[in-house]
Amino acid sequence: MTALVDQPVHAPASPFTRPRSRRPDLRRWQDGPTPASLADLLALTREVAAEVDAGRHAVEVDPVQRWSRRLHADPHLDVWLISWATDQAAELHDHGGSIGALTVVRGALTEWRWTAGSDDDGTCPAEELPARGPGLRRRALAPGRSVAFGLGHVHDVSNRAAETAVSVHAYSPPLSAMSYYGVRAGVLHRTRSELVAPGASPE
Numbered sequence: 001m002t003a004l005v006d007q008p009v010h011a012p013a014s015p016f017t018r019p020r021s022r023r024p025d026l027r028r029w030q031d032g033p034t035p036a037s038l039a040d041l042l043a044l045t046r047e048v049a050a051e052v053d054a055g056r057h058a059v060e061v062d063p064v065q066r067w068s069r070r071l072h073a074d075p076h077l078d079v080w081l082i083s084w085a086t087d088q089a090a091e092l093h094d095h096g097g098s099i100g101a102l103t104v105v106r107g108a109l110t111e112w113r114w115t116a117g118s119d120d121d122g123t124c125p126a127e128e129l130p131a132r133g134p135g136l137r138r139r140a141l142a143p144g145r146s147v148a149f150g151l152g153h154v155h156d157v158s159n160r161a162a163e164t165a166v167s168v169h170a171y172s173p174p175l176s177a178m179s180y181y182g183v184r185a186g187v188l189h190r191t192r193s194e195l196v197a198p199g200a201s202p203e
């Protein structure tokens, strides 16, 4: 994979440099070892997605494997630009001790996420809902759609469309470990855990 680590064309604002009124409060520590909230990361990926849409960041496509470029990195968060050719996919995984968010710039992504109960956010079409209870739920991520990943979020993401998809992802703290999963007989099983080297392409 072409995982480039370079200086940001435009360094997105860190939630830690924003005006004091937007600084995190103590409740944010419930999300994990970061004062960044899911709302911060959602806003950041939307902000950078708008930059990508405006042509401020070059996007490449690798037909063999997902292409990614780190646009920003600091001790608290990193931001990635990812392109997804048709049928490129991330394996079912979590994000270790990081929270995250993504915004789709163009194309369309499909996310399957593990949920403990019925459709938890009302976005899953009824025909795709298996019997109520734990299971994988699908949601289509159209251009402009943003989703957040709290601690414990397990999902896979793929491009099942003919058009290449482009998305912006933010993680805080930067990804340092990930676990991978399989589903057997309706039960989620962790298959392995891996440390993520600083600057390594995310999932």
Ligand SMILES: [Fe+2]
Pocket (backbone or CB within 6 Å): 090, 093, 094, 095, 155, 203
């Ligand atoms: Fe992920």
